[in-house]
Amino acid sequence: MQEYIRKRVLEVCHYMLDTTATVRQTATVFGVSKSTIHKDMTERLPVINKQLAAQVKYVLEQNKAERHLRGGEATKKKYKEAQEN
Template identity: 70%
Template sequence: MKDYIRKRVLEVANYIYQTRATVRQAAKIFGVSKSTIHKDVTERLSEIDENLSQRVKEVLEFNKAERHIRGGEATRRKYLKEKKE
């Protein structure tokens, strides 16, 4: 694995773990695709740091479990905004 990829993987993983960010949020911050972030934290990270990989996996699973709530909240805000106009 090239050094710049290894560095990005660790930076992304630490960011996700510390901020509990979603893959989409991390992709926006680091300027790469969601697919790249996902591959970094699910495949590449386990080769570098298994302990950090497990902690990030827990965050990703939590975010996945909460995804339907965030989507519902976004829809609610959308319709509230339309109602005010």
């Protein structure tokens, strides 16, 4: 693994653990695709550090379990703003 990839993986990992950000939010912050973030966290991180990978996996699973709630809030906000205009 190239050093810049290893460095990015660890930076992304620490960011996700500190903020519990979603894959989409993290990808925006780091300027890479969601696919890259997902691959970094699920494939590359376990090779680098298994303990951190387990912690990030918990965050990813938590975000996945809550995504239907965030989607519902976004839809509610969208229609509320449409009614106001």
